[in-house]
Amino acid sequence: KAGVTQTPRYLIKTRGQQVTLSCSPISGHRSVSWYQQTPGQGLQFLFEYFSETQRNKGNFPGRFSGRQFSNSRSEMNVSTLELGDSALYLCASSWTGETDTQYFGPGTRLTVL
Amino acid sequence: GESVGLHLPTLSVQEGDNSIINCAYSNSASDYFIWYKQESGKGPQFIIDIRSNMDKRQGQRVTVLLNKTVKHLSLQIAATQPGDSAVYFCAEIRNQGGKLIFGQGTELSVKP
Numbered sequence: 001k002a003g004v005t006q007t008p009r010y011l012i013k014t015r016g017q018q019v020t021l022s023c024s025p026i027s028g029h030r031s032v033s034w035y036q037q038t039p040g041q042g043l044q045f046l047f048e049y050f051s052e053t054q055r056n057k058g059n060f061p062g063r064f065s066g067r068q069f070s071n072s073r074s075e076m077n078v079s080t081l082e083l084g085d086s087a088l089y090l091c092a093s094s095w096t097g098e099t100d101t102q103y104f105g106p107g108t109r110l111t112v113l
Numbered sequence: 114g115e116s117v118g119l120h121l122p123t124l125s126v127q128e129g130d131n132s133i134i135n136c137a138y139s140n141s142a143s144d145y146f147i148w149y150k151q152e153s154g155k156g157p158q159f160i161i162d163i164r165s166n167m168d169k170r171q172g173q174r175v176t177v178l179l180n181k182t183v184k185h186l187s188l189q190i191a192a193t194q195p196g197d198s199a200v201y202f203c204a205e206i207r208n209q210g211g212k213l214i215f216g217q218g219t220e221l222s223v224k225p
Contacts, residue, residue: 004156033213043157043202043215056212090156092213099145099164099206102213104156 002027004093004105012111018079021108023091025072031055031097032074034066037088037107046089049074050097078110086112125222132193134219136186136203143205147213148177148188152199160188160201190221198223 005024013019025032034046045058049068066076072093078085088109092102126132138146144165149157161172163179163186170177176189186203200220204213 035213035215042217043204043213045212045214048212058212092157101147101159101162102206103159104149106154106156 004091004103006089006091006105006108008108009106010109010111012113013081014113015081015083017081018077019081019110020075020077021089021091021110023074023076023093023105025074025091025093026103029093029095029103030072031094031102032068032072033092033094033097033102034074034076035090035092036060037090038086043090046076048097055097081112083112086110122217123220123222125224126193128193128195128223128225130193132188132190132197132221132223134188134190134201134203134221136188136216138184138186138203138205140205140207141181141184143207145206146177146179146186147204147206148175148186149202149204150197150199151202151218157202193221193223195223195225197221 007022031050033048035043037043048056052068063079068074088107090104090107092104094100094102147162148160150160151157161175161177163170163177174191178187200218202218203216206213
């Protein structure tokens with residue numbers, strides 16, 4: 001069974017631009033969660049989608065948004081990029097998003113110049 | 114506040130020795146705990162999990178112990194190998210819609 005895939009793997013953007021990242025979950029998984037990883041803050045939860053609905057959201061500004069499609073694939077968008085948005089963005093999928101294992105993709109490395 | 118924290122940021126062991134990585138959590142309502150391994154340039158990789166109604170769980174060369182009395186979680190790696198070198202994270206989930214709360218991570222370095 002294929003794992004979680006994320007595209008693109010690397011991105012370089014400039015301040016003020018916007019970016020869209022994509023995540024394809026493991027087949028059959030309906031929950032997709034997004035995390036931001038930085039050296040200073042570690043791994044922080046952004047949001048979670050289940051059956052095309054955002055079910056939970058972390059403490060990030062409204063510039064961070066996401067959506068989920070009927071095939072469970074998910075995208076996250078960051079608008080008006082800031083230097084501090086440079087990070088590794090990880091998505092994870094699970095069957096239900098409740099107390100079951102989340103499997104991570106390789107991440108998208110975003111650099112904001 | 115809610116947090117899952119690790120006691121040591123780095124751990125260096127000799128190849129063949131056993132490794133123990135510790136984690137403390139603050140919320141007794143946590144339902145489920147997971148250990149992840151993250152190698153450089155990769156996403157976190159699932160190692161082993163344990164539910165709050167268990168005290169111990171074993172996998173291949175790994176054992177997770179959960180002490181709910183003192184809110185402590187540990188990962189034991191037997192016969193540590195160079196390929197075990199990575200950053201290890203503990204994470205908890207509280208049935209809150211896909212939200213894992215991660216500790217800061219422990220970097221394990223295995224000396225040949």
